[in-house]
Amino acid sequence: MFPNLNCNVRAPENSMQKKTLSFLAVVFLVRVVFPCATCRAQTQAEKAPYPDMARLDQYLVPDENSEVALARSAAPASISDAAEVMVLRRDGYATAARGSNGFLCLVERSWGAATGEPDFWNPKVRSPICFNPPAARTFAPIFLMKTKLVLAGKSKAEMVQATATALDKKELPALEPGAMCYMMSKQQYLNDGGKSWHPHLMFFVAGNAAKSWGADLPGSPVMAADDPEERATILMVWVGKWSDGTPAPQAIH
Structure with missing residues (x-):
């Protein structure tokens, strides 16, 4: 059900982090790739459950008001009520509600994952996410560009190349310090295995930042994963509660 993550996430030493990271790459849609030959071989050997893009209608939400509400559920109402909200339409994401606090909320689809992930084309994925102002300005544009490429019928290889070229040419902005997001929606569907999983925050840092954050060390609550397609550390x-204030699961079983 889940890929072998030993090659792509730094191995923690305590048991809770090990359990957590056994779900990490697939559940978080954090664009993790498989840098070692063993991981690549295992991935290729598995039958891809979603080998191609489904019909576009399967990724769309017919009622935009429902998608706006789902997007806002990514963060507490004190944040998301004043955020800009974008919804997916046939030609890409478009603003459905103006904001006043600089935050941006939307519902990511499956192509928010790395191109090598088995759920990359899973039409059931709905991942509400609220970006803070630095992330809205400098990290969200990568996903929005990727969406345009998806809707234009580009291949995975073309998406990776286009993203790399845009970053090299500075057509995409450099990642700002302090970029982060909320993913606290009880209604989120992150993939077939993890489903709603657990509410969490994600921080986006340029380069290799795991060590400077003390990530994956014994007792540290911070977990790290590399995001080479977008040249960042996630x-x-x-967090202990969903955005509606109800308690979150305490552990993975």
């Missing part, structure tokens, strides 16, 4: 922290 740092993740569980």
Whole structure:
């Protein structure tokens, strides 16, 4: 059900972090790739459950008001009520509600994952996410560009190349310090295995930042995963409640 993550996430030493990271790459849609030959071979050997893009209608939400509400559920109402909200339409994401606090909320689809992930084309994925102002300005544009490429019918290889070229040419902005997001929606569907999983925060840092954050060390609540397609480290922290204030699961079983 889940890929072998030993090659792509730094191995923690305590048991809770080991359990957490056994779900990490697939559940978080954090664009993790498989840098070692063993991981690549295992991935290729598995039958891809979603080998191609489904019909576009399967990724769309017919009622935009429902998608707006789902997007806002990514963060507490004190944040998301004043955020800009974008919804997915046939030609890409578009603003459905203006904001006043600089935050941006939307519902990511499956192509928010790395191109090598088995759920990359899973039409059931709905991942509400609220970006803070630095992330809205400098990290969200990568996903929005990727969406345009998906809707234009580009291949995975073309998406990776286009993203790399845009970053090299500075057509995409450099990642700002302090970029982060909320993923606290009880309604989120992150993939077929993890489903709603656990509410969490993610921090986006340029380069290799795991060590400077103390990530994956014994007792540290910070987990790290590399994001080479977007040239960042994703740092993740569980939180104890969903955005509606109800308690979150305490452990993975």
